[in-house]
Amino acid sequence: NAGVMQNPRHLVRRRGQEARLRCSPMKGHSHVYWYRQLPEEGLKFMVYLQKENIIDESGMPKERFSAEFPKEGPSILRIQQVVRGDSAAYFCASSPIQGSSYNEQFFGPGTRLTVL
Amino acid sequence: QKEVEQDPGPLSVPEGAIVSLNCTYSNSAFQYFMWYRQYSRKGPELLMYTYSSGNKEDGRFTAQVDKSSKYISLFIRDSQPSDSATYLCAIPAGGTSYGKLTFGQGTILTVHP
Numbered sequence: 001n002a003g004v005m006q007n008p009r010h011l012v013r014r015r016g017q018e019a020r021l022r023c024s025p026m027k028g029h030s031h032v033y034w035y036r037q038l039p040e041e042g043l044k045f046m047v048y049l050q051k052e053n054i055i056d057e058s059g060m061p062k063e064r065f066s067a068e069f070p071k072e073g074p075s076i077l078r079i080q081q082v083v084r085g086d087s088a089a090y091f092c093a094s095s096p097i098q099g100s101s102y103n104e105q106f107f108g109p110g111t112r113l114t115v116l
Numbered sequence: 117q118k119e120v121e122q123d124p125g126p127l128s129v130p131e132g133a134i135v136s137l138n139c140t141y142s143n144s145a146f147q148y149f150m151w152y153r154q155y156s157r158k159g160p161e162l163l164m165y166t167y168s169s170g171n172k173e174d175g176r177f178t179a180q181v182d183k184s185s186k187y188i189s190l191f192i193r194d195s196q197p198s199d200s201a202t203y204l205c206a207i208p209a210g211g212t213s214y215g216k217l218t219f220g221q222g223t224i225l226t227v228h229p
Contacts, residue, residue, distance in 0.1 A: 004159075033216065033217075035217075035219075041221065042122075042204060042219045042220055042221040042222050043160070043204065043206075043217075043219040043222075044219070045216040045217060045218065048215060048216055055215075056215065056216055058216075059216065091159055091160070093159075104162050104165070105162075105217060106162075107152075107159035107160045107161065108159050109158060109159050110157075110158075110159050
């Protein structure tokens with residue numbers, strides 16, 4: 001069973017360009033989370049999605065950032081008009097359908113975004 | 117006040133030492149408590165989780181929760197160089213078992229031979 005997959009692993013963009021980060025959850029997982037890890041900081045929650053629904057986007061910056069998890073295909077985190085401050089490691093995590101017990105979040109290897 | 121606070125270290129210990137990693141949290145509604153390990157340039161992986169107060173042991177690792185003082189700990193016995201990593205405490209929001217995780221800043225641990 002393949003783990004959470006993220007691509008690309010490394011992404012370089014110039015200021016003002018768009019960045020698209022992809023996440024394929026583990027098989028059977030219908031919940032996806034995106035986190036950002038800035039240099040010298042811990043992981044910060046950005047958004048929580050289920051198929052075709054945004055459940056919690058309280059950690060998303062109000063502008064330039066958007067996320068989706070379509071019925072078919074990977075989850076996408078999109079950053080428009082990137083700025084240097086967007087340079088970070090972006091991690092995706094997935095978990096199975098909610099139940100009564102704790103649903104572990106399994107993390108992907110991350111996408112390291114560098115904005116020049 | 118941050119919801120979860122963790123001393124970032126760094127912490128350097130000799131092989132075989134007992135390591136103590138700690139976090140404090142602010143919301144008494146929190147019920148689940150996790151420890152993740154993150155190797156350099158990798159994604160975090162879950163080490164252990166506990167529910168409510170008490171201890172949980174898994175091999176060389178022991179997780180401890182003291183809800184009265186809002187304090188969580190991870191102990192590593194007989195530490196090995198392969199334990200060198202960043203250790204992150206994490207708590208799901210609102211006392212649930214799912215949903216967004218709030219992470220501590222992470223403690224960088226180095227175990228030297």
